[in-house]
Amino acid sequence: MSKKIIVPQEFKGLVDELLQINTDYSEAFLRQSHELHKYREKHPTKMLVFKCADGRIVFSRFCKTKVGYLRNFRNIGGKFNMGWLTFEKGFREIVEANHYCGCGGCLAIITYHYSKGDSLRGCAGYKFDKKKSIEGAIGFRGQMEKAYKGLPFQLYPIVIGIETDEEALILHNNHGVKVYLSKMPSNITEEEMHAYLVNFFSDMPEQMRYDLLPMLMGNIQHIAEIREENRPIVELNHKEWILGVGGGCAFDFLHVPNAALIAGQYNPSLEKVIRQAFGVINDHWHEGKKFLTLSAVSYGLGIHEPQVKMVVNYYDRKIWETGEEFYPHLLPHMYQVRGLVDIETQKMKIIGGQRMRST
Secondary structure (H helix, E strand, O other): OOOOOOOOHHHHHHHHHHHHHHHHHHHHHHHOHHHHHHHHHHOOOEEEEEEEOOOOOOHHHHHOOOOOOEEEEEEHHHOOOOOOHHHHHHHHHHHHHHHHOOOOOEEEEEEEEEOOOOHHHOOHHHOOOHHHHHHHHHHHHHHHHHHHOOOOOOEEEEEEEEEOOOOEEEEEOOOOOEEEHHHOOOOOOHHHHHHHHHHHOOOOOHHHHHHHHHHHHHHHHHHHHHHHHOOOHHHHOOOOOEEEEEOOOOOOOOOOOOOEEEEEOOOOOHHHHHHHHHHHHHHOOOOOOOEEEEEEEEEEOOEOHHHHHHHHHHHHHHHHHHHHHHOHHHHHHEEEEEEEEEOOOOOEEEEEEEEOOOO
16 A cells, blocks of 8 residues: 555455455456467457446456456446447547557447346346346447447447356347357357357457357356356345445456445446445445445556546545435445556555544
8 A cells, every 4th residue: 555544443354355356466467467468469359348336247257258358347237328428438439549559349248137046136226127137238239339330440239148146148149139158068169159159140240259259168167167166045145345436447356256336437427326336235234244435546558646536536525425315324334445556557556545424
């Protein structure tokens, strides 16, 4: 930590665990950076994953992807809209930069999630309504297609469902057909899977299909491992102990299952999504449970630290104001952390922390 803060004893274990998660991720990120560079040379498609803030949705784990390969966008319910000005600007910059550097196309993976065992283990952002969550994902895909139709940028959006009991993917193509990877043979070969994808995503650029293939094979292997583990139901429920607000790649390190709920920076109704995140925390809160809030933004590569500090402070204030208005009984049980994450190392430094009490 670059700034020495005194953490109350009852929160010290949580802060230490948060820092350890970040340290482990940063070390893995740096250790694998050369390997990731070589992998991207072979698989140049920019993988953009749009997913729910739900801490159980760890797409990189489900697909066994390399650390740092996916570019994640997170928001409550996995809800996004091309009409959000801040989001549209940030997304356009990524797509255009990828195009002009000759790095290849962008595959936008738009996700929804549900539980086959109990609808109440599904998406709280959609009030556990599977049908509406699918409609939301398909609607966003349609927006993206319309926004980039006729433009020179190679952007291909697809919808992928996530069944959280087995952490299994469901592929949707643009013709209304879907396939459950949980029903695929666990010993399917890459050649067989590739042949299937050629027919299923018939208009997807070949390079994108080639780059998507290892992720799908990884998920089929992951499903088999989950079935072998035979996890108890309690592990499938919400147990998050961090409420995060921020954006960029600042939360990529929080890939540990069921650790954090992330309210995305792009939603113009920031207070609304923070309130929803508080609601999820409140629903599984019990007397004696402590939790953290984390306001974090990335810096480096032209993004200057003094500027993003003000953004972090703003997010931190919004968390407090929303909690005070709607969930004042939770305030004595939470500790607010402010952090900055270095884009080049993924190392987080804490720039402030405070415990607030209800008024």
